[in-house]
Amino acid sequence: MSYLDMDLLRFTTAGSVDDGKSTLIGRLLFDSKAIFEDQLEAVERASAKRGTGEVDLSLLTDGLRAEREQGITIDVAYRYFATPKRKFIIADTPGHIQYTRNMVTGASTANLAIILVDARKGIQEQTNRHAFIASLLGIPHIVFCVNKMDLVDYDEAVFERIKGELEDFSSKLDVQDVRYIPISALKGDMVVKRGANMDWYQGPTLMYLLENIHIAGDINHIDRRLPVQYVIRPQDDRWHDYRGYAGRIAGGVFRVGDEVQVLPSGFASRIKSIDTEKGPLQEAFAPMSVTLTLEDEIDISRGDMLVSPNNLPETTQDVEVMLCWFNERPLVPNGKYALKHTSRDARCMVKEVKYKMDINSLHKLEGDKAIGMNDIGRVSLRTTVPLSFDPYNRNRNTGSLILIDEGTNETVAAGMIV
Amino acid sequence: MHNYRLTHLKELESESIHILREVAAQFEHPALLFSGGKDSIVCFHLARKAFFPAKVPFPLVHIDTGHNFPETMRFRDALVQEHGVTLIVGSVQESIDQGKVQEETGYHASRNKLQTVTLLDTIETHKIDCAIGGGRRDEEKARAKERVFSHRDEFGQWDPKNQRPELWDLYNGRKRPGEHFRAFPISNWTEMDVWQYILHEDIAIPSIYFSHEREVFERDGVLYANSDFMRLKPEERPYMRRVRFRTIGDMSCTGAVDSPAATLEEIIEEVASSRVTERGSRIDDKRSEAAMEDRKKEGYF
Numbered sequence: 001m002s003y004l005d006m007d008l009l010r011f012t013t014a015g016s017v018d019d020g021k022s023t024l025i026g027r028l029l030f031d032s033k034a035i036f037e038d039q040l041e042a043v044e045r046a047s048a049k050r051g052t053g054e055v056d057l058s059l060l061t062d063g064l065r066a067e068r069e070q071g072i073t074i075d076v077a078y079r080y081f082a083t084p085k086r087k088f089i090i091a092d093t094p095g096h097i098q099y100t101r102n103m104v105t106g107a108s109t110a111n112l113a114i115i116l117v118d119a120r121k122g123i124q125e126q127t128n129r130h131a132f133i134a135s136l137l138g139i140p141h142i143v144f145c146v147n148k149m150d151l152v153d154y155d156e157a158v159f160e161r162i163k164g165e166l167e168d169f170s171s172k173l174d175v176q177d178v179r180y181i182p183i184s185a186l187k188g189d190m191v192v193k194r195g196a197n198m199d200w201y202q203g204p205t206l207m208y209l210l211e212n213i214h215i216a217g218d219i220n221h222i223d224r225r226l227p228v229q230y231v232i233r234p235q236d237d238r239w240h241d242y243r244g245y246a247g248r249i250a251g252g253v254f255r256v257g258d259e260v261q262v263l264p265s266g267f268a269s270r271i272k273s274i275d276t277e278k279g280p281l282q283e284a285f286a287p288m289s290v291t292l293t294l295e296d297e298i299d300i301s302r303g304d305m306l307v308s309p310n311n312l313p314e315t316t317q318d319v320e321v322m323l324c325w326f327n328e329r330p331l332v333p334n335g336k337y338a339l340k341h342t343s344r345d346a347r348c349m350v351k352e353v354k355y356k357m358d359i360n361s362l363h364k365l366e367g368d369k370a371i372g373m374n375d376i377g378r379v380s381l382r383t384t385v386p387l388s389f390d391p392y393n394r395n396r397n398t399g400s401l402i403l404i405d406e407g408t409n410e411t412v413a414a415g416m417i418v
Numbered sequence: 419m420h421n422y423r424l425t426h427l428k429e430l431e432s433e434s435i436h437i438l439r440e441v442a443a444q445f446e447h448p449a450l451l452f453s454g455g456k457d458s459i460v461c462f463h464l465a466r467k468a469f470f471p472a473k474v475p476f477p478l479v480h481i482d483t484g485h486n487f488p489e490t491m492r493f494r495d496a497l498v499q500e501h502g503v504t505l506i507v508g509s510v511q512e513s514i515d516q517g518k519v520q521e522e523t524g525y526h527a528s529r530n531k532l533q534t535v536t537l538l539d540t541i542e543t544h545k546i547d548c549a550i551g552g553g554r555r556d557e558e559k560a561r562a563k564e565r566v567f568s569h570r571d572e573f574g575q576w577d578p579k580n581q582r583p584e585l586w587d588l589y590n591g592r593k594r595p596g597e598h599f600r601a602f603p604i605s606n607w608t609e610m611d612v613w614q615y616i617l618h619e620d621i622a623i624p625s626i627y628f629s630h631e632r633e634v635f636e637r638d639g640v641l642y643a644n645s646d647f648m649r650l651k652p653e654e655r656p657y658m659r660r661v662r663f664r665t666i667g668d669m670s671c672t673g674a675v676d677s678p679a680a681t682l683e684e685i686i687e688e689v690a691s692s693r694v695t696e697r698g699s700r701i702d703d704k705r706s707e708a709a710m711e712d713r714k715k716e717g718y719f
Contacts (some may be wrong), residue, residue: 004425004614037694075563216422234471236473244471246439248436291433400585409590409594410582411590412581
């Protein structure tokens, strides 16, 4: 396999401060040679200054001065490494501060979530929280790593007991693919190498799983959706009258000759060409960025969506979402916010808060409708213009939206359309 | 049944094109910061693809320290001519002449830090509301935390602790008058991705990325190109050596590396086996542990 055949896997790592997350990431990076000598020397120097005796790998990801000074991670950090099979992007999210906000952000684009469980402690409240957020954000693959197996004598019974508890909990979640691996991030067992301590475990190592898990099927190649991002009109004699509809395909496959319908106007046409700078294509699929031309001249602008006429998304001004709130200023009932959905800008009003989730117990708090920072709740929105969408669990691109405070311009919430 | 699968380079390309189109759609006067280095060249190449068959709908901005490699300047001018794009030059020398900044003195004098003032001036003069840059998150630890759409207040400052959450591919470019944005379309690319893409897409780059004979001198373990911009210490003796540059900044802050790599394939092989990051040859990053963060807060690239 060559570099030009590799695909891309994005994953998040969830865990608290002392469960070995940094050690695990450090090991993955070390063993794939993604840590360079100058980086390692810098971390060694900084660790020595703190006098902890050990090399603190979290210093690799904690890039901001305030983070190093306070010994905390403030924000999502992105790390990159590659093996001969795949390129990986890790969204490493901090354990404490702004937990929901950061994990939701990291999870929004992830194919896979690694959730660490301490073998000595078993399922903790936050394990449930991590798993719930991963499933809410539609991450298709969850890998529970039961870590620190070295501290429980690599005991199969411990792993099986925790695995059983995790299975019970996971059955309540909407996740397609859940895996369980016993590991020792510190000693390396079952991370990259199998090690000699857990012959009773027959499954793959974590690295084998990351390299081989099937992700091409996670993208929706059924529902044809192209949010129009930009209309290309060259002011040039050679391309007289050219109108290209540019966007990133959010679902399905588009072929030359296919019928398409424009939403919300409802006009129909056929695809005349799919153009790229390297020549025309016969077909294109999600998540490619493309430019289409149509047989007929129709009025289409940014925010419209091209879809298949026999497979329409829902188009309405009334939207139900699971909303994650990010801002210190709580959600204002009946408040108005700016909204971004695909390439569409709109405004919306919060019509009703249905309930708030207790993200540790997964109970619906029907009586508690105050949505503040890091809260998740089910909310009805009324939008100024119709949105064309699919439910989030069918399409993460056409089913997601963000809310923006019109006064401060801050992104205050993320919504998954129910 | 087809195999609808994108390679990772195609997926990165698609993400970057989407970002560039978002910039063009959300802002009135965007511009591409163009240093003549490989990352900004790749950004320009991606912009050509994003808007084909139309021309790239924004100008290039070069912040000219006056201490450039002549090869980079020739490359810049040829590219501008070939593709018929507008080039805006912000001159650090002019900022010095106008008294807005003071030239550093001594052996370690560099115009690197002065660029920030010229950059912010240029952004203001040309009413640029989004400056597109070739920064990558794998380059440096402060960059690893930066958003794709990165907000700057009316003083051009970055507030790393108070960044907007950025989810899915929904980019929030809303701002108040006087504020602006930086956008980083190749945030998720690594150095290796950039080189592989240059090879795969057959993108032209300045000759100094390839191995060549050059007059250099050593200082603090770094090989500098000898030029009129550098003040030699009495014991420093320039000599000819076979080198290339792994990154390109201005001549006062970019170190050369010993290398026989004369083709893209050889460069890729060298990068793959390298045990130090490309910023390892950048003296500007080494001034302190938070050198990049401090400069970025003030409005640096």
